[in-house]
Amino acid sequence: MEKEKLVDLYRQMVRVRQFETKVSELFAQGKIPGFVHLYIGEEATAVGACANLRPDDYITSTHRGHGHCLAKGGDMKLMMAELFGKKTGYCKGKGGSMHIADMDVGILGANGIVGGGLGIAPGAGLSAKLRGTDQVTACFFGDGASNQTTFHEGINIASIWRLPVIFICENNQYGISLHQSKHQRVADVADRAVAYGIPGVVVDGNDVMAVYEAVGEAVKRARAGEGPTLIEAKTYRWHGHFEGDPTVYRSEKELAEWKERCPILRFGKHLVEMGVATEQELDTIKAEVDNEVEEAVRFAEESPLPVPEEALEDIYA
Amino acid sequence: MKGKVGIIANPASGKDIRRLVAFGSVFDNEEKVSIVRRILLGLEAADVEEIIIMPDTYGIGERALEGLGKRRLKPQVELLEMEIGHGGADSTLAAQKMQAISVAAIVVLGGDGTCRAVAKGCGEVPLVPVSTGTNNVFPEMIEGTIAGLAAGIVAVTGAGMLRRAKKLDIYGPEGWRDLALVDVVVTKETFIASRALWDMDRIESIIVTRGEPDTIGLSAVAGCLSPVAPQEAAGLYLELNHEKPTVTVLAPVAPGLFSPVPVGTWQRLTLNEQIVLGASGNPRLLALDGEREVLVRAGEEARIVLSAEGPFVVDIAGTLRRAQSQGFFTR
Ligand SMILES: Cc1ncc(C[n+]2csc(CCOP(=O)(O)OP(=O)(O)O)c2C)c(N)n1
Ligand SMILES: [Mg+2]
Numbered sequence: 001m002e003k004e005k006l007v008d009l010y011r012q013m014v015r016v017r018q019f020e021t022k023v024s025e026l027f028a029q030g031k032i033p034g035f036v037h038l039y040i041g042e043e044a045t046a047v048g049a050c051a052n053l054r055p056d057d058y059i060t061s062t063h064r065g066h067g068h069c070l071a072k073g074g075d076m077k078l079m080m081a082e083l084f085g086k087k088t089g090y091c092k093g094k095g096g097s098m099h100i101a102d103m104d105v106g107i108l109g110a111n112g113i114v115g116g117g118l119g120i121a122p123g124a125g126l127s128a129k130l131r132g133t134d135q136v137t138a139c140f141f142g143d144g145a146s147n148q149t150t151f152h153e154g155i156n157i158a159s160i161w162r163l164p165v166i167f168i169c170e171n172n173q174y175g176i177s178l179h180q181s182k183h184q185r186v187a188d189v190a191d192r193a194v195a196y197g198i199p200g201v202v203v204d205g206n207d208v209m210a211v212y213e214a215v216g217e218a219v220k221r222a223r224a225g226e227g228p229t230l231i232e233a234k235t236y237r238w239h240g241h242f243e244g245d246p247t248v249y250r251s252e253k254e255l256a257e258w259k260e261r262c263p264i265l266r267f268g269k270h271l272v273e274m275g276v277a278t279e280q281e282l283d284t285i286k287a288e289v290d291n292e293v294e295e296a297v298r299f300a301e302e303s304p305l306p307v308p309e310e311a312l313e314d315i316y317a
Numbered sequence: 318m319k320g321k322v323g324i325i326a327n328p329a330s331g332k333d334i335r336r337l338v339a340f341g342s343v344f345d346n347e348e349k350v351s352i353v354r355r356i357l358l359g360l361e362a363a364d365v366e367e368i369i370i371m372p373d374t375y376g377i378g379e380r381a382l383e384g385l386g387k388r389r390l391k392p393q394v395e396l397l398e399m400e401i402g403h404g405g406a407d408s409t410l411a412a413q414k415m416q417a418i419s420v421a422a423i424v425v426l427g428g429d430g431t432c433r434a435v436a437k438g439c440g441e442v443p444l445v446p447v448s449t450g451t452n453n454v455f456p457e458m459i460e461g462t463i464a465g466l467a468a469g470i471v472a473v474t475g476a477g478m479l480r481r482a483k484k485l486d487i488y489g490p491e492g493w494r495d496l497a498l499v500d501v502v503v504t505k506e507t508f509i510a511s512r513a514l515w516d517m518d519r520i521e522s523i524i525v526t527r528g529e530p531d532t533i534g535l536s537a538v539a540g541c542l543s544p545v546a547p548q549e550a551a552g553l554y555l556e557l558n559h560e561k562p563t564v565t566v567l568a569p570v571a572p573g574l575f576s577p578v579p580v581g582t583w584q585r586l587t588l589n590e591q592i593v594l595g596a597s598g599n600p601r602l603l604a605l606d607g608e609r610e611v612l613v614r615a616g617e618e619a620r621i622v623l624s625a626e627g628p629f630v631v632d633i634a635g636t637l638r639r640a641q642s643q644g645f646f647t648r
Contacts, residue, residue: 209509214511221337
């Protein structure tokens with residue numbers, strides 16, 4: 001892979017990390033209303049996966065969706081404004097973190113319904129197939145979501161119709177406070193692929209190149225009309241399930257071990273070792289992203305709140 | 318009742334990207350559980366006294382026992398006391414611990430990669446490798462019942478038939494770095510990433526301890542050109558030449574994947590002979606037994622040495638035949 005693309009993978013992960021680090025701070029200060037679920041620690045999965053996608057490809061996201069949306073080309077300013085509940089945000093300030101969507105870049109929506117995307121992605125896949133395009137859909141969901149009926153229904157229909165969908169399970173080992181070993185008897189969600197007659201692969205979700213390669217192969221299959229693939233990325237969220245979660249259900253040691261496998265540090269170190277980038281170049285990227293995040297915050301802060309008269313506009317249900 | 322046997326089953330084998338880039342079979346963990354269950358029953362039939370199982374994130378050992386229902390095994394079965402969750406390093410650590418408590422044999426479930434991890438820790442304890450991985454040359458495709466029985470006979474009679482495998486030791490500027498049981502492939506890859514190797518254009522050279530026309534993986538290139546048997550005191554070194562090959566070898570480089578491999582030169586290696594990878598302006602990655610593993614930095618040198626001192630492996634058929642001739646199965 002050429003230098004520019006490698007360095008961009010790094011930048012994209014830093015964008016997710018720094019956007020969310022800022023969101024975490026602002027939430028603690030009471031500047032962001034509602035609920036936020038942070039993706040910090042899992043950046044390599046969204047970034048490695050989306051690096052294989054074209055702007056006209058689709059993704060379906062989750063309640064933990066900032067990483068997916070940024071990596072797929074979502075606008076950081078509009079995202080931040082939405083989190084602030086401002087009129088300039090993606091949903092005019094009425095949706096918040098879990099409803100960010102951007103049809104122009106193929107983001108079919110974050111989703112507050114666990115497993116919701118598993119129902120939407122095959123629809124997007126079917127639409128591409130009926131229109132005769134080679135667009136693919138990447139469907140992100142969690143280990144917890146893999147117990148929802150939509151997992152079965154979505155993958156089943158995608159497998160019989162050979163839809164161009166890549167099912168990407170982000171196995172961060174917990175559904176809220178419940179460890180995976182307590183919510184399913186399998187340890188590898190990828191094993192479930194067998195039940196649908198499609199390939200299932202396990203990949204290190206904290207290694208951006210590993211995710212990139214695996215999703216790349218699945219995208220090739222999908223574009224070639226060979227149908228869906230299930231990819232399970234093993235990863236870990238550093239923050240609580242939601243901001244404010246006291247995380248009493250896991251140990252400090254476990255968290256520390258996963259922090260050692262930080263996807264960004266790891267990739268940065270390798271880029272430097274391989275002579276792809278210098279420490280300085282990486283520092284410059286971090287500084288540039290800092291500015292980008294600051295600008296997004298300024299944009300959000302300076303934007304107006306929606307007015308009460310608009311309360312019933314753009315409401316569908 | 319006599320003797321102690323260890324079991325190391327890798328919960329992660331058989332699930333990597335080779336199911337996409339090649340046609341690798343999927344090996345779900347319940348199948349491994351069921352194989353371990355049969356191994357336990359084989360060990361019991363041989364009248365082994367004690368069985369020690371490596372714990373793992375899936376609980377292969379616990380589930381194997383659980384599935385026996387009310388039936389109590391005669392041997393005492395215990396999980397090895399150790400911390401888990403560190404991938405291949407778990408298998409190496411478990412092998413070290415099993416060696417320290419003097420098990421007579423270790424049954425290994427996994428592929429070449431798992432066997433490699435175990436070989437790094439087992440010392441001279443003989444292995445009974447059972448294939449559940451992908452590109453497997455080292456472990457045998459063998460029924461668990463029989464593998465357990467053979468390991469049990471080794472422990473109970475002390476009269477197993479063993480052979481010693483070869484290995485390749487990799488040295489860097491700071492000394493010994495790693496080992497491979499079957500092959501070391503020098504690649505132009507720059508990322509370990511998904512570990513597997515499927516793009517022949519990225520390969521510079523291949524060094525094998527063994528390779529026959531009926532093997533799978535990169536060692537098959539040797540096998541299809543100039544075979545080396547496991548028991549021969551030799552290896553093979555092949556340099557690829559992508560521009561002007563002397564010969565193009567059609568080899569099954571991964572399950573279901575045949576690639577024409579352009580070979581420039583090849584030479585047999587004698588024991589203890591070394592291949593020196595001279596310092597290059599570009600970094601290189603060495604794939605060990607089919608997995609990208611060791612990074613050789615730009616400007617760094619590496620040496621790969623063929624050694625006769627790999628792990629001991631139980632000759633299952635030979636061991637059972639000898640046991641039969643000694644009346645082991647008749648009362
Ligand atoms: C249909 C539905 N059921 C329950 C919930 C409550 N809920 C919110 S997040 C969550 C856990 C999701 O776990 P997982 O899919 O592993 O994703 P993660 O939070 O770990 O990223 C649950 C049960 C919900 N939002 N929607
Ligand atoms: Mg989860």
